[in-house]
Amino acid sequence: MxxxxxxxxxxxxxxxxxxxxxxxxxxxxxxxxxxxxxxxxxxxxxxxxxxxxxxxxxxxxxxxxxxxxxxxxxxxxxxxxxxxxxxxxxxxxxxxxxxGKTTTMTDEETRPSQVIKLSKRDIKARTPNQAIYIEALHKSDMIFGMGPAGTGKTYIAVAKAVSLYEKGEVEKMIFCRPAVEAGEKLGFLPGDLKEKTDPYLAPIYDALYDFLGAERTENLLAKKAIEIAPLAFMRGRTLSQACVVLDEAQNTTSAQMKMFLSRMGDGSKMIINGDPHQIDLLPNQISGLKEADAILKDIKEVAFVEFDHNDVVRHTLVAKILRAYDQSSHGY
CATH class of the missing domain: 3.30.1370.10 (K Homology domain, type 1)
Incomplete structure (x- = not known):
């Protein structure tokens, strides 16, 4: 035929x-x-x-x-x-x-118009799912961004935190991630826990330097208006009047995720990002991110936004590489 x-x-x-x-x-x-x-x-x-x-x-x-x-x-x-x-x-x-139309880019309701406004420059959505994510960040107080690396989740989340701080809507920005890394044992690295984990928080520092400049970032860190710390440092706190970003959330355990979400205080926004397909926990441990997706998805005040390889905004070759790995059955 x-x-x-x-x-x-x-x-x-x-x-x-x-x-x-x-x-x-x-x-x-x-x-x-x-x-x-x-x-x-x-x-x-x-x-x-x-x-x-x-x-x-x-x-x-x-x-x-x-x-x-x-x-x-x-x-x-x-x-x-x-x-x-x-x-x-x-x-x-x-x-x-x-x-079903092709000439819609110039229509107000369908063109890529979602923006995060910062004092230095505006951050615009570069993919449809980024636009959905930014809209969720504007409207919801708890947002989960789920998808592969390179889709802009961390960068956009940091931009939103900076935007809220610059507008006086929050008093501080808090960034954290679990102390678990692919194939690495933190105990063998030199220094205290913060010194061990700081290199893994480099994407957050990079974004802050991009939006605020290195000098202002360091000043805000000194004033405690910015906190960057391992997830364990959140235990026992109530996080009020803050924008709190949890990165690499797929590596939280069920108990850690519950602990983190229960830290939310008045006037706060929580942004939780991770890739459910890149979990570095032990085989018998449940990912807090995957569990939260299953348990919280019916709560209308909690937004879930999913990204895929079409949203990768690094070099175009990266999306092809990630897609090839996902399609492979490791039959080599």
Whole structure:
């Protein structure tokens, strides 16, 4: 039986402002090259005119993506990077799946508009699930972000904590994680527990330095407005007027997760992130993250957001590598 394929079409789209068009297409057409890498079509350009050849759906998505990004330049954006094109493709594909339409990126209700506003810069959603996550962070006081590494969970959570602190909605930011690491025994490392775990908290320090600068971060640490500590340091405390982020939550035990969640005090927001498929606990231990997902999912005030490999915002090769590992049955 013959395999049905969508007929190829050829369409052109002109972008009136030549300067903006060149910025949109990128240096040596670097932005245009992202389109055929992620859609089944060919793209060429002649001056300020882009020419598309492929299926109707993919051509519509490509035109929609470029039109959306062109409009951001008209609205004042200074530059477009290949990662911006990839992000827009993700949103356009999601909109097509949800609505059956392809020209939705310019609609107010479907374009990637979820933002965390900081004094230095704004953090925008780069994937549809990041947009859902940011919306949950705005609306809920307890949020679980679940999915693979590289999807922006930690970075966005730190951004939300900084945003709440800068607006005066919380008095402190608290970041913690369990003292369990893949294949490593902390007892053999030099120093006290904080010195042992600080290297594993590097992603949180990196994000804070990015949002606040190194000097301000260190000042806030000295003032105890920022706390970065192992999860064990949370025991016996009530965490009020704080944004509390628990990272690598898949490595909490059932008792640790219950202890952590019960620390929540007045005026606090709790963000719990982890990857349920990367658990480093002993075989007979239950992951507190997986258990919380099962026990708390029907409580409407608790938000759960799931990420997948399509949300990986590191190098595009990372998503392919992670997907290949997941699909492998280790039959080598």
């Amino acid at each position: 013959a395999r049905h394929t969508s007929p190829e079409i050829t369409e052109e789209h002109e972008f009136p402002d030549n300067h903006l068009a060149m910025t949109l297409f990128g240096e040596q057409n670097s932005n245009l090259k992202v389109l055929p890498e992620n859609l089944n079509l060919k793209v060429t350009n002649r001056g300020n005119i882009a020419r598309f050849k492929g299926s109707q759906n993919d051509v519509d998505i490509a035109k929609d993506v470029l039109t959306y990004l062109y409009n951001t330049l008209k609205d004042g954006a200074q530059n477009i990077e290949p990662q911006d094109v990839l992000s827009a493709i993700r949103f356009a594909k999601k909109n097509l799946y949800k609505t």
